[in-house]
Amino acid sequence: MALIAFAIVTGLNLLWWWLPNRPVEIAGWTSAPLESVSFAPYWPGQSPISKSYPTPDQIEQDLKRLQGKVRAVRTYSTGENLETVPQRAGKYGLKVWEGAWLNDNDKENLEQVNLLIDHANRYPDTVERVIVGNEVLLRQELTANQLRAYLRMVKQRVRQPVTYADVWEFWLRNPSLADEVDFITIHMLPYWEDEPIGMDRREPDGQLSIEKHILDIYHRVQARFPGKPIVIGETGWPSDGRMRSDARPGRVEQARFFSMFRSLAEREHFDYNIVEAFDQYWKARLEGTVGARWGLLNAYRGDKFELGKPVVSEPHWRSLFIVSTLMSGLLVLGFVSWRRRAEGRQIAIFAFFSQLILTCYVQSVWIDYSRDFYVEKMLGTVFWALLLGAFSYAVLRGIADSLTGQMADPSLYGARVREAWRAWRELPRFQILKRADLMAQILYLALTVLCIFYLIVISIDWYDGIIRLSETWWRQIAIDGRYRDFPMWSFVIPSICLMAWKLMTVLRAEATRRPERLWRALSFGRLLGYDGSRGHVRMNRRLSRVRPVLPEIFLAGLLIFWAAVLVVTEGAIKLYDGGAGGFIAADGGRWVIRTLFWNTQSDWLAGLAVLMAIPYLATIYLSVREPLAEPPPDSYTSKW
Secondary structure (H helix, E strand, C coil): CHHHHHHHHHHHHHHHHHHHHCCECCCCCCCCCEEEEECCCCCCCCECCCCECCCHHHHHHHHHHCECCEEEEECCCCCCCCCHHHHHHHHHCCEEEEEECCCCCHHHHHHHHHHHHHHHHHCCCCEEEEEEEECCCCCCCCCHHHHHHHHHHHHCCCCCCEEEEEEHHHHHHCHHHHHHCCCEEEECCHHHCCCCCCCCCECCCCCEHHHHHHHHHHHHHHHHCCCCCEEEEEECCCCCCCCECCECCCHHHHHHHHHHHHHHHHHHCCEEEECCCECCHHHHHHHHHHHCCCCCECCCCCECCCCCCCECCCCCHHHHHHHHHHHHHHHHHHHHHHCCCCCHHHHHHHHHHHHHHHHHHHHHHHHHHCCCCCHHHHHHHHHHHHHHHHHHHHHHHHHHHHHCCCCCCHHHCCCCHHHHHHHHHHCCHHHHHHCHHHHHHHHHHHHHHHHHHHHHHHHCEEEEEEEECCCCCEEEEEEEHHHCCCCHHHHCHHHHHHHHHHHHHHCCCCCCCHHHHHHHHHCCCCCCCCCCCCCCCCCCCCCCCCHHHHHHHHHHHHHHHHHHHHHHHHHEEEECCCCCCCEECCCCCEEEECCCCCCHHHHHHHHHHHHHHHHHHHHHHHHHHCCCCCCCCCCCCCCC
């Protein structure tokens, strides 16, 4: 029976991993070289922030890696060993769009500009364009007049065409700069637009909305600057990270965007540059997971996908399937050997839930591990692996005890948060592993607090806090929900998996009325489900029915409130179109609700939060309905 149960749940587990990871054929996906890609040759551990730069040999290896994949590379800075790019790119048949990085520091700007001029004149056969500044108007680090001075300085001293690169909107806001450049370089990133556009959205006539958006913007800029060549200096799609509206990052989506855009560029004769050559882990500190995952190749220079071949969403799914299956198999084997009198039905139920919980556990840990871009993220992965591992142990231990009639005496349950907290504090710590019910309750409280925390930091933006450690060491506190991932998989086990088991316990054939069993099974006191017994809990009758469940009211209220806030804020977009209505922001934009429920990742996280509120709500219902959360036994003398 154990082998049959294991074979069945293994088949279900295979479907879990295989169905979403089948190879996807991308229409128009070819191996032809791209026009140009952004070239930032930082390896993991290197960063312009920490001033740890790639060596000239590493840069040359990266140029060689791009040979045959692209025609040109675009750089953003002239220092940091990047002179190697125009110096050696010609060896591999690559042209260079060299850029100077401008900010609000005049000394650094002059150094960048002088190096740009020097490289352009020293390597005229390789450097075919020069770009003076990148999105400096967007960052509000220079004014248009200050930028104009740098453009004139460069243009007077080089022979190559000169330009400035920024988001298309800022060219329309500063049209006078067009007189200072030889061509207009605009950035079009549909994922980062004020109103993001997903790859699957279509217009009423069937045209892809993202394709229509690119064409509309290009023609709009073209009409505003007649006679000036237009170059798309940045466009692309992230392969991992959080959704914005219906814009979902992913390997398949990234390949689809490249294929769609290249076909469009060939048809419309666009001159373009793709973001970017390699994933850049250092950007994760500034822009989260999505900021680090725009590369054609991963950070270790491996192919994310092969040009012209089918694309798989998660290339490691086979290994994940094997790991989760082996872990579940060991648990089932342990259950059968530990509980030798277990019936076939009990073995099958335990096999199913062990596979479900361990598959969700492996999925959660793998997603966190694949996003370990720096030390703090790695520590977070270890923390979550331990926390979810402990909670999974408590749940599976409770399921095993319940199936074999060895559940702890229900009279010892912490029926409410107060009793559970008090029991945990009084219990010798080494005994917690023997009390699966109490261990699950305490860990559930910790997961509840963490879920509330994530809902808050994703929903709000706050930039003003600073912690000063000394005169030279300080830490700025900035919360920007746009860069926060939705940790759905971190809360699937304490919500969906746990709720599935709790509901299954209600189906047991008992004499107690089913509605009564349902509320008891869903309650916090019966976190591991209804075991068929009546149970009781001590309670001072002089207390009100509400006061004992104030912690439940507080936690459930926060979960539901912030879940609603998350859905609303993710459905809101900020417009600058001069229209009326909406909520006026401090910068003059209008917040309007236009994409409600489009972000399925935020919807899932909000739904999981609501599921986690159910045990608290059930406890509140039982406490308000009766003076006791659970009725006392028939005979007090036999129990107390």
